[in-house]
Amino acid sequence: MPDKYQKFANSSLGKSLCSALGLPTPVPLERQGKASDTVIQGKVLLGAADKAELLPALAKTLCNSGVDLCRMATSETAGPIADAVTAVGGQSEAFDLQGETGTRFKGLVFDASGIASTGELRALHAFFSPVVRQVTSCGRIVVLGRPVAAAESPSQAAAMRALEGFVRSLAKEVGRKGITVQLIYVEKGAEALLASPLRFCLSSRSAYVSAQVITVGSAQENEVLDWQKPLSGKVALVTGASRGIGEAIAEILARDGATVVCLDIPAAAQTLEVVAASIKGKTLAVDITDDKAADTIADALAEIGGGVDIVVHNAGITRDKTLARMKPEWWDMVMDINLCSEERINDALLVRDLLRPGGRIVCVSSMSGIAGNFGQTNYAASKAGVIGYVQAMARPLAEKQITINAVAPGFIETQMTAAIPLLTREAGRRMNSLSQGGLPEDVAETIAFFASPASAGVNGNVIRVCGQSLLGA
Ligand SMILES: NC(=O)c1ccc[n+]([C@@H]2O[C@H](COP(=O)([O-])OP(=O)(O)OC[C@H]3O[C@@H](n4cnc5c(N)ncnc54)[C@H](O)[C@@H]3O)[C@@H](O)[C@H]2O)c1
Known part of the structure; x- marks a missing residue:
């Protein structure tokens, strides 16, 4: 339900006028509508910093959700990512940055949980900078880390807190394309509970949610048998x-x-x-x-x-x-x-x-x-x-x-x-x-x-x- 300005700004006259005057052209957001099993339609590029700890849980959720998964062909973590995906019976397409600049992604997911010091934050730049322009309209970006309070050193605490500033700023850079960016902190031992927040952040259910930080803690796991009707019987x-x-x-x-x-x-x-x-x-x-x-x-x-x-x-x-x-x-x-x-x-x-x-x-x-x-x-x-x-x-x-x-x-x-x-x-x-x-x-x-x-x-x-x-x- 676009408002009047949004309708005008997306017309051909409105587009040129808004661009000449430097006014925003709000993208019509993709929303869920009816219940659906499809989490995200389009390719999702999975990346990770060295010693990433959440890859098995990430691979399981992404593969179980039928996501069209890609990984960088040449990055240092390409091997661990491919292994994690294969271990859950899934497949990931190798994406060569040099040869495939035309590839478009609907989602980028980056596991930053292995970052142990501030110097290692460079991995964020290395992964996102070359591909961020290749995310399509209403795309989804998710960064994952460990809670700051659980850090094992001040440098690691600083690095995990840095993820928040990164996510909030990136969200401001890509928001005009209707793209959202979220950060999920996963406590040690809570990896099995990642599926629900990850699915939410990747799906169009979070169309108007951006730059948010979700913390996942340990709890008794409840298996959801039907993602289309998760509240059946409630x-x-x-x-x-x-x-x-x-x-x-x-x-x-x-x-x-x-x-x-x-x-x-x-x-x-x-x-x-x-x-x-x-x-x-x-x-x-x-x-x-x-x-x-x-x-x-x-x-x-x-x-x-x-x-x-x-x-x-x-x-x-x-x-x-x-x-x-x-x-x-x-x-x-x-x-x-x-x-x-x-x-x-x-x-x-x-x-x-x-x-x-x-x-x-x-x-x-x-x-x-x-x-x-x-x-x-x-x-x-x-x-x-x-x-x-x-x-x-x-x-x-x-x-x-x-x-x-x-x-x-x-x-x-x-x-x-x-x-x-x-x-x-x-x-x-x-x-x-x-x-x-x-x-x-x-x-x-x-x-x-x-x-x-x-x-x-x-x-x-x-x-x-x-x-x-x-x-x-
Ligand atoms: N609309 C916004 O932009 C916005 C922004 C931030 C927060 N909220 C919050 O979201 C909630 C819903 O907002 P909304 O915009 O739909 O408001 P609304 O006024 O359209 O609906 C509020 C509903 O609460 C009911 N209500 C009020 N007092 C009640 C009482 N004493 N007992 C039982 N029911 C009572 C009203 O009858 C009404 O149906 C509110 O808590 C509001 O503060 C709304």
């Missing part, structure tokens, strides 16, 4: 599901196989019924600020599904005013809906053991909670609080085999952003590396990734769905 609760991002979340979780309980305020009951009916879901018309809301929700989930597997805290509001003019009730309302209700609902579910082992909690934060925003002290505080809550809960929940993560959307095309005055809206929409707003489904796809049984190693993460907004970290 019950999911989505708050604020009658419209906007919540509606898209409900639809995508249902697409992935879940039975969705759609919750919204009683005043939205009618539209909620329509959304739920379209996905064969259930409805729950409850105001989450009501004193008894948490118990009512817990009772309903106990009755509907004997418990719940996925809880998505999406309901949220803004009540913008500069702090000096902000009424205390606006402060309280925003804090209560956006943050405190999440704690109350989770507590009620956890006390009664209604969130089953393998459970997933996903909270919706905001870029405003990361970067701050004029007139949004209440909203930004609530959304930053969501991040603090997620990070604090990750460890205790891991003991119950439950994960908790957050998405932080940037500018998403919804009724909320349609109400922003034109010039501010246009600025918000363009100020990111992809020069366009995201769609509700972009947030929903990221939530579905967190919700997958295969994402057991992804816990306490915050992923921005913002096209690499130029604001904030």
Whole structure:
């Protein structure tokens, strides 16, 4: 759904005008649409630094995903890459840099886990510099390393942290072509849990996610038998599901196989019924600020599904005013809906053991909670609080085999952003590396990734769905 400027900029007149005026021409992003087994269509070039440790796990995921795999014919690590691929019964085509400058890649994957000191970072330049121009529109670039905290020397810690700066800068260089770049840190022992984040980063499900860092930790492995319907048999609760991002979340979780309980305020009951009916879901018309809301929700989930597997805290509001003019009730309302209700609902579910082992909690934060925003002290505080809550809960929940993560959307095309005055809206929409707003489904796809049984190693993460907004970290 391109916006008006994007449509014009991609017309033949618009293209020449935008180029003459130095204006961005936002590429129409390729999105997933329906559930699909195909992770990425086109050639993927796999590279690695010396002593790369993730090659067996990478080769397994890439080959199992049916990726059309290539490797550099002449690099020092060509042998280990070919061996890793052969060991899992796969094949990789040798790509000769000298002879095949016309080859185009849909993806580049680089295993930097073997880098032990800052001097070895040169391997990044050696791999990416000659081929980065050969990545096609809406391509995917993924760099993998080990978490900084686990480094064995200061030089290795510096090198692993350097990957972040590299990824964020490269994302800015290639974003105008709709290409995204992500970094995945894999803890030692968590290699078997790499498949879900790698598939997400390579697929069009991450169309509006760029320059993000995902950490994969150790956890009990859950085998996903059907990547098309990974949520089959799961019950999911989505708050604020009658419209906007919540509606898209409900639809995508249902697409992935879940039975969705759609919750919204009683005043939205009618539209909620329509959304739920379209996905064969259930409805729950409850105001989450009501004193008894948490118990009512817990009772309903106990009755509907004997418990719940996925809880998505999406309901949220803004009540913008500069702090000096902000009424205390606006402060309280925003804090209560956006943050405190999440704690109350989770507590009620956890006390009664209604969130089953393998459970997933996903909270919706905001870029405003990361970067701050004029007139949004209440909203930004609530959304930053969501991040603090997620990070604090990750460890205790891991003991119950439950994960908790957050998405932080940037500018998403919804009724909320349609109400922003034109010039501010246009600025918000363009100020990111992809020069366009995201769609509700972009947030929903990221939530579905967190919700997958295969994402057991992804816990306490915050992923921005913002096209690499130029604001904030
Ligand atoms: N749209 C964006 O660009 C954007 C950016 C960053 C974060 N977000 C966050 O994403 C989430 C969804 O945003 P949206 O744009 O779809 O908003 P929206 O206003 O379209 O939808 C929010 C939904 O939450 C429901 N809700 C509000 N208060 C409730 C309550 N007390 N009890 C139950 N339901 C309640 C509303 O009725 C509505 O259906 C929010 O948390 C928002 O803060 C949105």
